Amino acid sequence: MKIARIHGAANVQLDELPTPAIGPNDLLVKVRACGICGSDLGYIAMGGLGGEGPMPIGHEFAGDIIAVGSNISEFSVGDAVAGNPDQRGIGNGGPEGAMATIIHIPDANPNMALHKIPPHISYEEAALAEPLSVALHGMNLVHVTDKDQVVVLGAGPIGLCAVAMLAHRGVQSIVVVDRVASRLQRALALGAHAIVNTAESDLSDSLAQHHGAGERYGKKFVGTDVFIDAAGAGALLNQIIDIAKFGTRISIIALYKNAVPINLYQVMANELKISGSIADQRADEFQQALDMMAAKPINRDAMISHRFSIEDLHPALSMAADADQSAKVMILLPA
Structure with a gap:
C-alpha cells in the first residue's frame, strides 16, 4: 500500500508499506477519495505532532471495505463507507492516515469510525462529509x-x-x-x-x-x-x-x-x-451531513476545485496551499 507520511518539517513522502493484517474487530478500507485539509498543510509545515516515527495524514475520506474482522457483523466486504476520524485521531496524530491506497480501521464501530454511504452519493461527495x-x-x-x-x-x-x-x-x-x-x-x-x-x-x-x-x-x-x-x-x-x-x-x-x-x-x-468548535464527538452530525447530500446534492463544482491522483501528492498539496486558485482539493484513487 501507499501512504502519505510526514518525516520532518516540510517533508512529506509517499511511502510503500505492507498491507496491514486485521484482527477480529478490524476493517480494511480501500480509499477512493481523500480531501486535503488546511490542518494537513499545517502538520506538514511543523513536521507532525511530535509522536514517534513518521506521522500519517489524511482524515477526509471515503472508500470500499475490502476485509472484515470475524467479530464484525455491521459491515460487509464491498460496503461503501465514509470515515469519521474522531475515534482514533485518523490523520490527526493517530496511527492511521487516509491519504493512502488502503486504511486499517481497528476496533471499528458503526456510526463512529465509519458510516455507510447513502445510495447515489459519489466517493468525493462522501469525503466531504467530514x-x-x-x-x-x-x-x-x-x-x-x-x-x-x-x-x-x-x-x-x-x-x-x-x-x-x-x-x-x-x-x-x-x-x-x-x-x-x-x-x-x-x-x-x-x-x-x-x-x-x-x-x-x-x-x-x-x-x-x-x-x-x-x-x-x-x-x-x-x-x-x-x-x-x-x-x-x-x-x-x-x-x-x-x-x-x-x-x-x-x-x-x-x-x-x-x-x-x-x-x-x-x-x-x-x-x-x-x-x-473543535468538532470532536460528532457522529450524529457526520451522518446528518451524509443525509443532507442524499436529500439534496451540493454543487460539487463550487466545492471541489481540483482533483489529483495519489501519485501526484506534492502537486496536490501545493495546489491546496494556493488560496487564490483552490477550494477543496481532492485526491481520487481507482477501484
Missing part, C-alpha cells in the same frame, strides 16, 4: 435557526462547507466575507445570498446594508445574529466584536495559530456568546 460536519457542529453550538441573519467569515473550504450547511438548513440571509473574488463566487454558487469583498468594501457598511444597523449607548452595531468564523484572522474577529449587536453569537471554527487579544469589554457589555 468538513461539512465540522461546519455543522460549529453551527449547532450557537444554535443557528433558519430565521437568523448569518455571516460567514472566510470562503475557504470550511467556510464554503458552512455556506452549504446553512443553505441546507434554510437560513434566509447568508452573507460571506472574504478578500478573494473567486472564493466569493463559489460561496454564491453554494447558496450565499450576498458577498462582501473586504479588499473593495467597508465591512461594517456592507453588513449594515444587508442585515440592518442600529445604535446602543452611542455606538453603532450591525444586525447580524450569528457570525461563523472560518477565517482565523485576529483583526477581523476584533472588528466583528466591535460592531456586533447585543446578544450576537460567534462560532469559531477557524484554526488560530497564534493567541489573539480581544476586547472583553465589548464581549461583556453586549453579552456576546463566543463558542469555540
Whole structure:
C-alpha cells in the first residue's frame, strides 16, 4: 500500500508499506477519495505532532471495505463507507492516515469510525462529509435557526462547507466575507445570498446594508445574529466584536495559530456568546451531513476545485496551499 507520511518539517513522502493484517474487530478500507485539509498543510509545515516515527495524514475520506474482522457483523466486504476520524485521531496524530491506497480501521464501530454511504452519493461527495460536519457542529453550538441573519467569515473550504450547511438548513440571509473574488463566487454558487469583498468594501457598511444597523449607548452595531468564523484572522474577529449587536453569537471554527487579544469589554457589555468548535464527538452530525447530500446534492463544482491522483501528492498539496486558485482539493484513487 501507499501512504502519505510526514518525516520532518516540510517533508512529506509517499511511502510503500505492507498491507496491514486485521484482527477480529478490524476493517480494511480501500480509499477512493481523500480531501486535503488546511490542518494537513499545517502538520506538514511543523513536521507532525511530535509522536514517534513518521506521522500519517489524511482524515477526509471515503472508500470500499475490502476485509472484515470475524467479530464484525455491521459491515460487509464491498460496503461503501465514509470515515469519521474522531475515534482514533485518523490523520490527526493517530496511527492511521487516509491519504493512502488502503486504511486499517481497528476496533471499528458503526456510526463512529465509519458510516455507510447513502445510495447515489459519489466517493468525493462522501469525503466531504467530514468538513461539512465540522461546519455543522460549529453551527449547532450557537444554535443557528433558519430565521437568523448569518455571516460567514472566510470562503475557504470550511467556510464554503458552512455556506452549504446553512443553505441546507434554510437560513434566509447568508452573507460571506472574504478578500478573494473567486472564493466569493463559489460561496454564491453554494447558496450565499450576498458577498462582501473586504479588499473593495467597508465591512461594517456592507453588513449594515444587508442585515440592518442600529445604535446602543452611542455606538453603532450591525444586525447580524450569528457570525461563523472560518477565517482565523485576529483583526477581523476584533472588528466583528466591535460592531456586533447585543446578544450576537460567534462560532469559531477557524484554526488560530497564534493567541489573539480581544476586547472583553465589548464581549461583556453586549453579552456576546463566543463558542469555540473543535468538532470532536460528532457522529450524529457526520451522518446528518451524509443525509443532507442524499436529500439534496451540493454543487460539487463550487466545492471541489481540483482533483489529483495519489501519485501526484506534492502537486496536490501545493495546489491546496494556493488560496487564490483552490477550494477543496481532492485526491481520487481507482477501484
